[in-house]
Amino acid sequence: MPEFLHKTFYGNTIFEWGVAAAGILLSFVIAKTVYWLIGHFVKKLAKNTKNRFDDILVDMLEEPVVFVLIITGIWYSLHFLNLSETAQLAISRAYYVLFIVAGAWLLTRLSDATIETYLVPYVRKTEGKLDDQLLPIIRKGIKLSVWSIAVIVALDNAGYDVKAVLASLGIGGLALALAAKDTVANLFGSFTIFVDKPFVVGDRVKVKGYDGFVREVGIRSTRLQTLDGRMVTIPNQFVANESIVNVSSEPSRKITMDIGLTYDTTPEKMERAMEILREIAQNHPDTEENIVTAFTEFKDSALNIRFIYYIKKGASVFGAQNAINMAILRRFNDEGLEFAFPTQTIYTKAG
Template identity: 65%
Template sequence: MFEGLFSKAYYNNTILEWTIALVLIVATVIFAKIIYLAVGSFLKKLTKKTKNEFDDLLVDMLEEPIVFALIILGVWYSLQTLNLSTAAEEIIGRAYYILIIFDAAWMLTRLMDAVVEKYVRPFVTKTDSKLDDQLLPLLRKGIKVSIWVIAILVALNNAGYNVGALLASLGIGGLAFALAAKDTIANLFGSFTIFIDKPFEVGD
């Protein structure tokens, strides 16, 4: 009975093959969860024994993106066991690369946060100038936005979109937006000038 049931084919794969792929996906998620809890806890205990605090911060920042990467790889491998159509394989392949790109961007932003918290922020707080204290959050957000913009552009290119044409259209749209918002931009530059000249500071 079960042999006949599992031998039935749907979308070029038997029920047994679909079941194996599903079990592999579930096992991947469970394994990633175990890695997150057990290995993460072990690494945290290990890094706490060192004098360097950067490794503690690095583990905290990178453990989630690394676990997510393991899930992506596991799901991709599970789907490779199936006999899929060319169109389905193309969609899965593109989705896989897009998720890897986004995970890499997530990892880079987390790594940047670790570097900022460990090295940049302590250095900035020791300086006499208040300007760097106020600029640091802006620069931090700017770098994060840049990383994600690059990741999105690479992902769109991988998905088959003409990124060059898209950027050109955005350039025209941006010009129209700038003309419509010229007063707002002027006010923004005025605010930035006040910020640089520092006639007053936060808390005054």
């Protein structure tokens, strides 16, 4: 062996430095070869399977796997050198930190692959837009949780006082939470709406005294378009805590009418009036078969008939009511049935 290879620099011979450098170079070559094999063979094998998960998984994990091979090769290559205890400790800590980073990278990539394979297709099939808006938040939340744990573990392995760091973060987090409590409440409110699904975009609902159609469900608020066309924005924390009436979920619309006839109406005409009401409701194409007519009470100025019918889901409520009311008016006029109106008779005593 040539004599110059035995010359010492910084506690190691040129030969030892060369072996370490060759090991590091070899680790890069191996990593590059594995990367090439994954791209040209493993991906092709994954594409031949019916399952889409393995395709996404291979694509997500190839970079972290190559990174792990590189840092592992560097770690073993540096073992050929005679290093001081301080240098060895620094390298060990650096290696553990890099390995933890690689682990976190692998976990986040794996979660992305799982979400892309299973959650994204499910979300695309749903009608509402809230889950589309929450999915990126879920992704970022998982990544933030994994990386936060990774940073804490890495700092602990690097020799830092993690308890002091966590205490500082806790105080800052408490202050931030107090300042953003409404935002957090709205965020949890949107999550509650997403999980419970009391309505979807397009439904007509009654909430917080407003009656209207849901036009948008966001992370912070829900927007309703009231029946008079005005847009109302309600924070999600109130929507989640309120009793919600989903008008669109009703199987049919119940219509209740009180029709008053004059007191000179005979019993036969009262029966005929109820028969006409049933005929009108039964012959309309947008009504259900469940029809109720009843002579309910003697009012001050009228004989009252309670008329209940149901309009089918999806039919025009105002259109059906208009058609039925016009038919009642025509049929009652043709049959000589008089509608009552409030009257008052005053008797005077002659002087």
